[in-house]
Amino acid sequence: AQSVTQPDIHITVSEGASLELRCNYSYGATPYLFWYVQSPGQGLQLLLKYFSGDTLVQGIKGFEAEFKRSQSSFNLRKPSVHWSDAAEYFCAVGGTTGTASKLTFGTGTRLQVTL
Amino acid sequence: EAEVAQSPRYKITEKSQAVAFWCDPISGHATLYWYRQILGQGPELLVQFQDESVVDDSQLPKDRFSAERLKGVDSTLKIQPAELGDSAMYLCASSFPGDGTYEQYFGPGTRLTVT
Structure with missing residues (x-):
């Protein structure tokens, strides 16, 4: 069975500081990996995704993530955080069921940004 | 840009009452998902449709929950009767x-x- 672990429930960073959110996954084959962001009371917005190829993936809003197969990790990074980045971040692993994907989400990391 | 529509955005109901949620996916999207997200947790898949057929409903509490997608387009998720533990965000994708x-x-x- 596929699973995702986000070990940090809550992270606080200062505006302008760098950010790294951790994600570890369990999946029996090559995974499809995603990072989503959720603002309070809103749905989920896709930040970036990894399927194959280059292990460093660029996303929207200046985010990037690196797939490390040996560590079963897909950590999200941003060099300089903005106050508007405060939100909940979810890592997800996908597996195909026929022609559609089934996503399993982690429990999320809440990011607080101090000014 | 095309979006997934859901209604209502907020619903307050008393326990033992019936409640229904509606989802209209992006035009042309054959796969539709209903997730439940309990506060402080990641989304959990309840049911997945491929066109009008259910692909996966293994996590759907079938004694009280039902979902349909009669024409393979929009979908309705129903809870009857609602219980206190059903309080959550219901996401459609x-x-x-x-x-x-x-x-x-x-x-x-x-x-x-x-x-």
């Missing part, structure tokens, strides 16, 4: 299986409060 990205597009969600 859709995807286009043929584009090879397995990306799911999420709606804004319905926040359910059972009193």
Whole structure:
């Protein structure tokens, strides 16, 4: 069975500081990996995704993530955080069921940004 | 830009009452998902449709929950009777299986409060 672990429930960073959110996954084959962001009371917005190829993936809003197969990790990074980045971040692993994907989400990391 | 529509955005109901949520996926998206997100947790898949057929409903509490997608377009999720533990955000997502990205597009969600 596929699973995702986000070990940090809550992270606080200062505006302008760098950010790294951790994600570890369990999946029996090559995974499809995603990072989503959720603002309070809103749905989920896709930040970036990894399927194959280059292990460093660029996303929207200046985010990037690196797939490390040996560590079963897909950590999200941003060099300089903005106050508007405060939100909940979810890592997800996908597996195909026929022609559609089934996503399993982690429990999320809440990011607080101090000014 | 096309979006997944959900209604209502907020719903307050008393326990033992019936409640229904509606979702209209992005046009052309054959796969539709309903997720439940309990506060402080990641979304959990309840049911997945491929066109009008159920692909996966293994996590759907079938004694009280039902879902349908009669014409393979919009969908309704029903709870009858509602219980206090059903208070959560209900998210709908859709995807286009043929584009090879397995990306799911999420709606804004319905926040359910059972009193």
